[in-house]
Amino acid sequence: MVNPQMVMYEEEFNQIQGVVDRLVREANAKVVFIVDKNGQLIAASGDVENIDTTSLASLTAGNIAATGGIAKLLRENEFATQFHEGENQNIHIQLVGNRVILVVIFDSKSSLGLVRLRVRKATDELNRIFEALLSKVAEPGGDSPFAEITDDDIDNLFND
Amino acid sequence: MSFINYMAREINCKIVYYGPGLCGKTTNLQYIYERTNPDAKGKMISLATETERTLFFDFLPLSLGEIRGFKTRFHLYTVPGQVFYDASRKLILKGVDGVIFVADSQFERLEANQESVENLRVNLAEQGYSLDKIPYVIQYNKRDLPNVVPVEELRELLNPMGVPDFEANARDGVGVFETLKAVSKLVLTELKKGGA
Numbered sequence: 180m181v182n183p184q185m186v187m188y189e190e191e192f193n194q195i196q197g198v199v200d201r202l203v204r205e206a207n208a209k210v211v212f213i214v215d216k217n218g219q220l221i222a223a224s225g226d227v228e229n230i231d232t233t234s235l236a237s238l239t240a241g242n243i244a245a246t247g248g249i250a251k252l253l254r255e256n257e258f259a260t261q262f263h264e265g266e267n268q269n270i271h272i273q274l275v276g277n278r279v280i281l282v283v284i285f286d287s288k289s290s291l292g293l294v295r296l297r298v299r300k301a302t303d304e305l306n307r308i309f310e311a312l313l314s315k316v317a318e319p320g321g322d323s324p325f326a327e328i329t330d331d332d333i334d335n336l337f338n339d
Numbered sequence: 340m341s342f343i344n345y346m347a348r349e350i351n352c353k354i355v356y357y358g359p360g361l362c363g364k365t366t367n368l369q370y371i372y373e374r375t376n377p378d379a380k381g382k383m384i385s386l387a388t389e390t391e392r393t394l395f396f397d398f399l400p401l402s403l404g405e406i407r408g409f410k411t412r413f414h415l416y417t418v419p420g421q422v423f424y425d426a427s428r429k430l431i432l433k434g435v436d437g438v439i440f441v442a443d444s445q446f447e448r449l450e451a452n453q454e455s456v457e458n459l460r461v462n463l464a465e466q467g468y469s470l471d472k473i474p475y476v477i478q479y480n481k482r483d484l485p486n487v488v489p490v491e492e493l494r495e496l497l498n499p500m501g502v503p504d505f506e507a508n509a510r511d512g513v514g515v516f517e518t519l520k521a522v523s524k525l526v527l528t529e530l531k532k533g534g535a
């Protein structure tokens with residue numbers, strides 16, 4: 180495998196969730212979420228009941244992938260930040276450590292300046308957490324719960 | 340690259356439907372969407388042109404059930420088939436765990452199929468994957484039409500490695516779930532082999 184397996188453990192998840200929860204408060208945001216570059220949701224906070232986070236995650240990753248493709252064509256390294264302004268809501272998208280995507284949705288209760296400021300701080304913290312997570316994943320000898328699965332387990336998934 | 344979330348007790352895997360334009364990739368996803376219980380699926384997203392040709396991708400999240408206490412979630416994507424969307428196809432292959440190649444069985448699409456498989460191989464290699472190693476299955480679609488190439492011939496041209504392959508008529512759903520199951524099994528088997 181070229182890519183290391185993406186794994187999330189309880190310890191790091193709680194740290195990430197803590198960063199995301201605080202960002203919602205400190206940026207006066209509606210929703211904050213983190214997605215990996217393949218479109219899988221890692222953590223979310225705020226008014227998440229009323230939005231389809233799975234769809235948002237996949238579209239955000241698609242958006243970042245497309246923007247990354249444009250950057251490559253222009254021989255830019257990447258466009259790390261994107262901002263979309265709507266009539267009532269705005270969305271701020273930040274690439275973190277070229278690995279995960281931090282998304283902030285906010286309305287007139289906040290401002291782009293405030294969001295930028297808070298995102299910068301959160302980005303540093305997230306970078307540290309994901310680096311620690313990645314080195315943990317790279318350690319040999321981590322016991323996978325899937326080493327034990329049998330062909331029967333897999334077959335049973337499809338038997339209903 | 341699958342994503343194992345110990346916190347949410349979930350495994351997330353990415354499956355990509357590949358193949359030439361109009362071979363039936365979107366139709367596969369639509370059928371799966373229609374036939375899946377509401378609690379096992381998310382919204383299907385199609386980024387399409389006004390004429391319903393796939394522009395960037397279709398996306399369908401599916402839950403398959405639990406394995407050893409972990410929820411298995413599959414994210415299904417299709418690529419745009421037209422030759423000039425190659426940049427988009429490459430992006431969608433990033434982080435892929437399994438590929439379904441949908442072939443259009445009609446005689447006049449024989450060459451398009453071959454070009455598309457070759458394109459798949461090249462684009463995967465660019466991401467550091469090998470088509471010979473990744474979980475991979477083939478679907479010979481549109482078997483209901485009169486002007487189709489015999490399966491043996493398609494197999495010879497498109498499936499020299501002898502990966503699992505299936506005949507289908509995606510519009511009526513024939514072979515659609517069989518194909519998905521086959522690749523899902525290969526992906527989970529890979530996970531078992533790989534460990535963390």
Ligand SMILES: Nc1nc2c(ncn2[C@@H]2O[C@H](COP(=O)(O)OP(=O)(O)O)[C@@H](O)[C@H]2O)c(=O)[nH]1
Binds near residue numbers: 364366483
């Ligand atoms: N007769 C027949 N038509 C099909 C079948 N599968 C797809 N189609 C039709 O082929 C056309 C293109 O299908 P679509 O799924 O959009 O192709 P895509 O470009 O691969 O996404 C549509 O008009 C479908 O209804 C099939 O098995 N049999």
Ligand SMILES: [Mg+2]
Binds near residue numbers: 365366392417418419
């Ligand atoms: Mg399509």
